[in-house]
Amino acid sequence: MSTPQSIRRLGRYPLLPVVVLMAVGFQIATxxxxxxxxxxxIASDSATLAMVAVPSALLVISGxxxxxxxxxxxxxxxxxxxxxxxxxxxxxxxxxxxxxAGLAVGAVNGLLCCGLGLSPFIVTLGSLxxxxxxxxxxxxLPLTGFSTSFAWLGGSSTAGIPTxxxxxxxVVLVAGFVLLATPVGRHIYAIGVSREAAYLSGVRVRTVPFxxxxxxxxxxxxxxxxxxSVLGAVQSGTSxxxxxxxxxxxxxxxxxxxxxxxxxxxxxxxxxxFLGILQNGLTLMGVPTFWQQVAQGVALMxxAGLAYxxxxxxxxxxxxxxxxxxxxxxxxxxxxxxxxMTSQP
Amino acid sequence: MALRVTALHKxxxxxxxxxxxxxxxxxxEVHALLGHNGAGKSTLIKALGGAFAPDSGEIQVAExxxxxxxxxxxxxxxxxxxxxxLSLVDSLSVVDNIFLGQEVARAGVVSRRAQRExxxxxxxxxxxxxxxxxxxxxxxxxxxxLVEIAKAMSRNPxxxxxxxxxxxxxxxxxxxxxxxxxxxxxxxLAICYVTHLLGEVERLADRMTVLRDGRVHSSxxxxxxxxxxxxxxxxxxxxxxxxxxxxxxxxxxxLRLEGLTGMGVGPIxxxxxxxxxxxxxxxxxSGRTRTLELTYGRRRRGGRVIVGGRPVDRATPRAGLxxxxxxxxxxxxxxxxxSSLSALDNALLxxxxxxxxxxxxxxxxxxxxxxxxxxxLSVQPASPAAPARSFSGGNQQxxxxxxxxxxxxxxxxxxxxxxxxGVDVQARHEIYRVVRxxxxxRRTAVLFASTDPEEVxxxxxxxxxxxxxxxxxxxxxxxxxxxxxxxxxxxxxxxEKDVR
Numbered sequence: 001m002s003t004p005q006s007i008r009r010l011g012r013y014p015l016l017p018v019v020v021l022m023a024v025g026f027q028i029a030t031x032x033x034x035x036x037x038x039x040x041x042i043a044s045d046s047a048t049l050a051m052v053a054v055p056s057a058l059l060v061i062s063g064x065x066x067x068x069x070x071x072x073x074x075x076x077x078x079x080x081x082x083x084x085x086x087x088x089x090x091x092x093x094x095x096x097x098x099x100x101a102g103l104a105v106g107a108v109n110g111l112l113c114c115g116l117g118l119s120p121f122i123v124t125l126g127s128l129x130x131x132x133x134x135x136x137x138x139x140x141l142p143l144t145g146f147s148t149s150f151a152w153l154g155g156s157s158t159a160g161i162p163t164x165x166x167x168x169x170x171v172v173l174v175a176g177f178v179l180l181a182t183p184v185g186r187h188i189y190a191i192g193v194s195r196e197a198a199y200l201s202g203v204r205v206r207t208v209p210f211x212x213x214x215x216x217x218x219x220x221x222x223x224x225x226x227x228x229s230v231l232g233a234v235q236s237g238t239s240x241x242x243x244x245x246x247x248x249x250x251x252x253x254x255x256x257x258x259x260x261x262x263x264x265x266x267x268x269x270x271x272x273x274f275l276g277i278l279q280n281g282l283t284l285m286g287v288p289t290f291w292q293q294v295a296q297g298v299a300l301m302x303x304a305g306l307a308y309x310x311x312x313x314x315x316x317x318x319x320x321x322x323x324x325x326x327x328x329x330x331x332x333x334x335x336x337x338x339x340x341m342t343s344q345p
Numbered sequence: 346m347a348l349r350v351t352a353l354h355k356x357x358x359x360x361x362x363x364x365x366x367x368x369x370x371x372x373x374e375v376h377a378l379l380g381h382n383g384a385g386k387s388t389l390i391k392a393l394g395g396a397f398a399p400d401s402g403e404i405q406v407a408e409x410x411x412x413x414x415x416x417x418x419x420x421x422x423x424x425x426x427x428x429x430x431l432s433l434v435d436s437l438s439v440v441d442n443i444f445l446g447q448e449v450a451r452a453g454v455v456s457r458r459a460q461r462e463x464x465x466x467x468x469x470x471x472x473x474x475x476x477x478x479x480x481x482x483x484x485x486x487x488x489x490x491l492v493e494i495a496k497a498m499s500r501n502p503x504x505x506x507x508x509x510x511x512x513x514x515x516x517x518x519x520x521x522x523x524x525x526x527x528x529x530x531x532x533x534l535a536i537c538y539v540t541h542l543l544g545e546v547e548r549l550a551d552r553m554t555v556l557r558d559g560r561v562h563s564s565x566x567x568x569x570x571x572x573x574x575x576x577x578x579x580x581x582x583x584x585x586x587x588x589x590x591x592x593x594x595x596x597x598x599x600l601r602l603e604g605l606t607g608m609g610v611g612p613i614x615x616x617x618x619x620x621x622x623x624x625x626x627x628x629x630x631s632g633r634t635r636t637l638e639l640t641y642g643r644r645r646r647g648g649r650v651i652v653g654g655r656p657v658d659r660a661t662p663r664a665g666l667x668x669x670x671x672x673x674x675x676x677x678x679x680x681x682x683x684s685s686l687s688a689l690d691n692a693l694l695x696x697x698x699x700x701x702x703x704x705x706x707x708x709x710x711x712x713x714x715x716x717x718x719x720x721x722l723s724v725q726p727a728s729p730a731a732p733a734r735s736f737s738g739g740n741q742q743x744x745x746x747x748x749x750x751x752x753x754x755x756x757x758x759x760x761x762x763x764x765x766x767g768v769d770v771q772a773r774h775e776i777y778r779v780v781r782x783x784x785x786x787r788r789t790a791v792l793f794a795s796t797d798p799e800e801v802x803x804x805x806x807x808x809x810x811x812x813x814x815x816x817x818x819x820x821x822x823x824x825x826x827x828x829x830x831x832x833x834x835x836x837x838x839x840x841e842k843d844v845r
Contacts (some may be wrong), residue, residue, distance in 0.1 A: 182704055189683075190690070193684065194682070196680050197681055197682060199643075200643065201694050261683075261686075
């Protein structure tokens with residue numbers, strides 16, 4: 001691959017220079033940003049977000065959406081906390097019940113959205129509320145007094161790398177591998193671009209997104225367990241509250257189109273890193289939490305602006321091979337005429 | 346003179362869609378615009394509607410001359426186009442639709458009474474029965490179309506263009522529409538009427554212009570012309586294509602449908618032998634597309650589909666594919682193409698599983714398969730990474746065809762729905778060449794549906810004529826001529842209108 005092409009490829013990720021500039025800026029402003037300890041802290045804070053953002057991104061690429069991950073997180077945390085505090089639970093048991101709780105939520109979401117074809121927005125908005133209620137009903141009081149083996153899940157590290165980060169890296173690598181190297185990866189994009197065309201091409205248009213719903217639920221449950229392990233306590237009312245918004249922000253800032261069919265995991269990882277660095281850097285600088293929230297929100301809007309400008313800038317700068325002609329879809333033209341006919345003032 | 350088009354040229358991606366079209370329509374004249382798929386009819390209409398600027402030539406409307414139009418200019422100039430896909434909002438009332446975007450307002454407030462009065466006057470002028478307060482979504486197709494025409498008339502057009510207006514109408518509605526067209530003609534409107542149906546030409550038109558390969562083939566008055574004269578003016582000499590390999594009558598059929606039913610279609614019984622190309626010919630709504638979809642498993646079906654002697658039990662595209670069936674749908678953008686994905690993904694999506702090893706994609710094998718496919722179908726440009734939407738209509742269609750005949754999938758029955766819709770002439774002939782070649786060389790059974798008689802003549806070894814969801818006639822070999830096909834849908838015992 002020639003250098004200009006690889007540079008152009010990086011040009012698809014306008015977030016990359018932003019992340020780099022931010023890191024440089026925070027280092028200059030605080031002098032302690034790139035300390036080893038701080039970087040490990042960012043990574044472990046971002047690990048749970050990455051773990052859930054990756055399957056969520058696959059879901060969005062295939063044209064679906066899961067808003068319930070914050071509540072699933074709480075349910076997973078409650079399940080793991082319950083096991084850790086009352087069954088003298090082994091680490092494996094805790095992780096398994098959290099994953100099972102997440103799978104159950106994912107299965108319900110998936111059945112309703114993929115099986116019955118209901119709107120994923122509505123269905124998962126419903127489960128966002130319902131699952132939170134369920135978690136609070138199951139554990140109205142804070143859960144504490146976890147077994148020591150459970151603390152290992154969030155607190156241990158191997159070769160200086162915290163376990164949650166290792167898990168997140170595994171999730172990213174496996175998902176990236178599936179997306180790029182297997183036929184199913186192409187199917188995920190195809191379903192997001194045109195479900196009908198994918199169906200007529202023999203793609204399993206129900207099974208594939210259903211499985212991603214399962215994975216999203218499982219990862220959200222596990223993420224909840226990890227956070228419970230880190231904190232040593234679970235409060236079902238606030239655990240993972242608003243997490244679904246962070247996940248969606250990371251996915252969308254990372255360049256995945258909400259309309260489905262496009263996006264990359266590298267972009268999503270950048271989105272996660274962006275949010276993590278932003279929060280950490282602003283905290284180091286002593287910026288109040290509310291202003292941090294403002295910054296996150298503005299970043300999402302800027303990302304939406306980039307999504308609008310990106311293709312236009314690319315069209316201006318890209319050197320097109322002369323043989324590729326501009327689109328001449330006749331249907332589109334007909335549509336545009338018809339639309340303009342209706343919108344004449 | 347209401348509309349005059351002079352020496353209009355337009356090419357897309359190097360393919361000439363219009364090569365110097367002249368057309369003059371006088372006030373109070375119904376001018377029939379005829380021609381086959383790819384002849385340039387829709388390109389001409391879109392140029393008039395302002396969908397794109399012509400490369401050269403002039404458009405003159407009511408004494409004003411334009412080198413090209415935007416959609417707004419087109420409307421302002423007085424051109425009104427009624428497309429097959431109506432631009433109505435189903436949830437709004439008739440009056441709201443008519444005045445959508447051009448509300449009659451006094452001091453910024455919509456004057457409902459003035460709108461209602463003008464709307465009912467318009468509907469009366471057209472002879473429409475619907476009331477101004479009816480919700481458009483609850484109206485039958487014919488009335489909706491009249492609402493669309495009323496909306497167009499509210500802007501006082503100079504020329505009204507109707508693009509195959511009767512395609513979706515019932516017999517009774519066709520009569521109403523024809524009466525409306527006559528009324529408007531008497532009121533002095535210039536009307537351009539695009540159609541496939543000769544009966545409508547005979548009953549309505551004063552003049553006709555036949556397009557062929559982007560040029561005006563003939564333009565004559567219809568006074569004193571017989572049906573035979575019209576057919577002779579439309580029919581093209583058969584194009585020279587390579588001879589077909591013989592079909593062996595003794596071969597067991599590759600595809601057999603036994604009492605296929607579903608979606609108001611059937612029962613249908615038919616057989617396609619290995620290497621045979623069978624056409625399903627009929628008007629829109631006659632059940633051609635549904636027959637293909639039912640066979641493929643796109644829709645729930647009754648009866649039996651037997652491929653290569655084995656019945657296909659499950660009615661899903663997956664099961665159909667595994668049995669060796671393949672379908673290139675007629676709605677290219679909606680059902681076929683993944684517009685933002687690469688040409689390679691589009692061509693090989695169902696084949697990637699077969700090409701993979703241990704569940705892993707093999708890029709080398711995929712690229713090789715794409716190269717073979719694009720060479721065989723002469724896809725231009727042969728760039729695997731370019732997004733599908735950047736290709737011309739003809740090349741998009743070749744990529745969709747290549748999805749099934751790339752040599753990786755075990756396609757033994759290829760089904761094509763309107764294989765050359767929205768495709769330029771050159772690509773059309775290439776598609777015919779490829780389809781005939783795979784039938785001859787790979788002994789693939791081909792079943793295609795078309796509304797275009799020329800296409801049936803060019804492709805089919807045998808043609809089944811469909812009407813009201815059933816097969817009503819069969820033509821084979823040299824008996825398949827455009828005259829015979831047009832006859833078979835026009836000279837049936839019942840009147841042409843009942844065909845829908």
